[in-house]
Amino acid sequence: MGTAHRRRSRLQVAVGLLAASVATATPAAADSGPEPSACPAEIAVAATCYTGQDSHGAHYAIAIPEDWNRSLVVHAHGGPDLTDASDPARAPEDLARWSVMVEEGYAWAGSAYRRGGYGTRMGAADTETVRRLFVSTFGEPRRTYLHGQSWGGNVAAKAAEIHRGYDGVLLTNGVLAGGSRGYDYRVDLRVVYQHYCGNHPRPSEPQYPLWMGLRADSAMTPAGLRARLRECTGHDSPAERTAAQQRNLTDILAVTKIPERALESHLRFATFTFRDIVHKRLDGRNPFSNRAVRYTGSHDDAALNAGVERFSADPSARRDLSFDSDPTGLVTVPVLTLHAIGDPTAFVEHESAYRASLRGSFSGHRLVQTFTTETEHSALSDAGYATAMSALDRWAESGHRPSAAAIARECPRFNEVYGTGCFFDPAYRPADYSARVYARPGGLRWPALSPVEELVLRHRPGVGISP
Template sequence: MALGVAVLMVVACADEAATGTPAETPAQGNGEVTRTATPTATAAPGGESTGGQTTPRTLGTSAGTPTTAKDPAFVALDGASAHFGQIDRAAYRIEMPDAWNGELVLYAHGFAGFGTEVSVESPPRALRQYLVTNGYAWAASSYSENGYVPGIGADDTLALKRHFVEEFGEPERTYIAGASMGGNVVALALENQATEYDGGLTLCGALGGIEQIDYLASWVAVAEYTSGLTFPIGEPGANLAPVFLTELPRILGAPDAPTERGRQFASVMNLLTGGPRPFFVEGFREQYIVNFGLVMIDPERKLLVNRAATNADTVYEIGEGLGMTAAELNAGVRRYASDAAARNAETHPDAVPTTGRISVPLLTLHNTGDLFVPISMEQSYRAKVEAAGRGDLLVQRAIRAGGHCKFSEPELTAAFADLVAWVKDGTKPKGEDLTGDLMNAGLEFTNPLRAGDPGGVE
């Protein structure tokens, strides 16, 4: 289990590092500091009134794990004041510009492992600086629990908004932004708490909801089938670390030097996650072992998200000339059935696929070579939004880079500025169609083009 936690923490740390958030030293100075210990503003079921405000139903499911909050103290940027404290079990940070423009950005962080200490993650450095410089206040919650908990993230982010209003007054406009699992938080919030936000921004967002965990189940199932191994998943006390760290690499080879079986695995995952595109290889290399982390920590599939996940209806494809047909693959791959009690929209709204029923503008950025939260999540969400009749509210942009949440300062700040113009003035920004061939995706929005970019393809 320790190895599984370590592998998953690689992803958690990568989320923070990739979005450019520096490790901040706790501090008591550099601006006004407020500490509060107020009851949580958890949303009430059925839209009941709590404290004079009508709130949507609770979206999160607590695992019941006791947690402690890491000290959220931080140093404010020049021209701003730092405010921090705790709401129930969730720590928070608020950075208030001296010349506040009356608008607020709620930032939802990504997956942070399964530890019992929760901590606040500030927005990416470039975005944070842009917000403060341009007069936007921002606020971020640690969430009251770790794990894959987008519903808890949405609930605690809404509670933080309520606290902000009590302290500083109602913002003229409120935006919600999130990275990785935080993108799932944003989708849940916009679909279920529509009156609370004026617009949303996702960065490498897990927009599919539980489809993100379905994808990780597929990663495991396809690796098992192509390798010819039998993983002891579901067996009490199973230790999967030797399988994933020793046996599997021996059979599949390294990402850069695959065996025939390794080429089969890579081909299936390429086609499952969006097809041929720039920087797939770099992203595949980064996630090759890391994507087994969830099943390593939970080999018996007892966690809610694992019980809810399924690949029962997933149709896999494979390239030609690799010694295996799609028919053979689909007939032979292990299928994981979901627990109907877990994958239940009424009792666990954060353990089901998202709906696409948004009612305010949403702009998304996604790396072409992200193999932790693949760009196919964008394709899936586009289909849902279109089916819900809300297609005009979604703008998507690809960024040509390998890895998870790898965005430059110009890419981040342009996206936020364009979202604001859309919300305030109705100026819908440019986006692109990510549903087809992705070889030329992101050429207009990647700034700068990364080293090794193949350029446009005729």
């Protein structure tokens, strides 16, 4: 039996096991039911909206347009937020941001998740719960689609692998390299920043390994972190920036390849979200590594590489983070991605990592990737969202996989309605993930878990990140 045939046989077994596990899963208990609520002002069509809280404590929002096309978009939100409990304002805010889905005739449902903090599978489970709540209350839609943006793209990608009941997936500006590799550039930022700045922590403060982001009991706030960034680099005061601050800033940006406008947000993530991942989700274990990375681009690479803090991941922590968040590519429905080429937060090269995952699971034919010349992360053109949803809907209905060029040609029709611009670049192809993010020589293979390993670990107690 050839190698390719053996791999396909293992994949077929994995698909069978996954189908069996889904068939025997016990649905989450429903809450008291959605209650009518005022729709966000951003929804420009007649619609009825609802809010509620599910049995796990996750707040959610639902909208059904008066002229409903009988299909549903289930939204997975980004972040992660770092609140302790579910935020009742979060889902209505997401509904307002993606009101274009309702205006295009789709019902919309989104969960705020049962808590803040990291947990990709938790988000996927709560997203599936709100889908089931919609079905139990309003009936089975004609078709159901998953949509996730930013970290929500990671959540939606995992939900599509774990749960059935979806006819297609739209991932926009998604963090699609997964947790075990998708935050490596923030790991690099954390250690490079400290090498040049030495104020996070200061020498006079309690010391801790930088992979934990921040010690568990630290009282630092985002404002305090911003002050330290300003102190070292003159980040938000260029007119007053000293020569020493400019050199620090130039070196940090050159080595990490992070855009200056996103530097503070990435450092916040590498501080506060890393603390959440390490202390609250992984019991203090380290999932990150930079042991063999050679950093380049500074005014003195030899000094940088000799002085930067080094560490290796705890294999169990890296496994658990990988199990929680890394896409295996094992999808059975059409997946359309939309990504801004100039996304300063989830670099467009995440798409290359995701493409490799699907190809590794023989699902590459289920993926179409589109790119736009936009330069923002948190929101894209409404005309682009509408175009992408229309293309995904036709693909799911007809079975005919569209091309990026054909999708781009459809955009002007939607722009006549929304007037937000068409920015598709059908000729664009992102570079390999390692072209933007330093590779980890000697690290885990990619993807970190195979589909079969994913299924085995799913039934092993104590593996992964607790909800």
